[in-house]
Amino acid sequence: MSTVVAVETPTGIAIAGDTQVVDGESVSSDQFQRVFDVRGVGVGVVGESGAVQQFRQWFDVALQDRGFEGDDTIDIDAVARIAARETERAGVDAVVGAHDDDGAASLRQIASDGRVLDSGVAALGTGSAVALGLLEALDMDEAANDPATAVRNVLETVMERDVDTGGEIDVWTLGSADQAEQGVRRFGEEEAER
Numbered sequence: 001m002s003t004v005v006a007v008e009t010p011t012g013i014a015i016a017g018d019t020q021v022v023d024g025e026s027v028s029s030d031q032f033q034r035v036f037d038v039r040g041v042g043v044g045v046v047g048e049s050g051a052v053q054q055f056r057q058w059f060d061v062a063l064q065d066r067g068f069e070g071d072d073t074i075d076i077d078a079v080a081r082i083a084a085r086e087t088e089r090a091g092v093d094a095v096v097g098a099h100d101d102d103g104a105a106s107l108r109q110i111a112s113d114g115r116v117l118d119s120g121v122a123a124l125g126t127g128s129a130v131a132l133g134l135l136e137a138l139d140m141d142e143a144a145n146d147p148a149t150a151v152r153n154v155l156e157t158v159m160e161r162d163v164d165t166g167g168e169i170d171v172w173t174l175g176s177a178d179q180a181e182q183g184v185r186r187f188g189e190e191e192a193e194r
Contacts, residue, residue, distance in 0.1 A: 003127035004044035012175035013105040014147035015044040019167035030167035042172035046125035047092030055090035080108035088114040127162035
């Protein structure tokens with residue numbers, strides 16, 4: 001199933017996921033994207049690969065239908081309600097990131113039954129138990145300096161311990177409303193060794 005982790009800090013949020021797909025007992029892909037940007041909303045999704053792709057499509061259409069176009073009008077609570085309907089429909093678990101009413105970057109975890117959880121950390125998938133322990137042990141002051149590195153380090157440790165988590169790592173980041181930088185970046189073995 002793979003693993004997605006996310007952290008919310010005072011300076012921004014980061015969502016990371018691995019790129020491996022396991023079918024039965026063999027790896028069928030090391031390049032599957034489960035962390036992506038949809039109209040300015042960061043999303044990390046775990047579930048069967050077809051269901052993840054279906055969720056992404058449905059979520060994109062739902063945001064478009066409601067007029068979300070990746071600008072400052074996106075609110076995390078509205079996004080979470082939309083995502084909740086689509087996770088339930090697709091049968092996946094997800095975490096979404098966007099700005100809140102005050103312009104701060106914020107996370108919501110959404111279960112496959114549509115429940116929305118407001119938490120500063122999230123761990124989904126087969127490596128979630130290991131990841132959650134690591135996320136809860138994070139030094140949040142240090143994580144605030146570089147949320148992307150914090151989640152990447154957590155996911156690298158999970159990859160060492162969970163056979164269903166592997167491949168490369170995609171990381172989506174978002175700062176406060178006055179910071180323009182956001183998007184997905186892929187980290188492979190070359191970057192991890194630096």
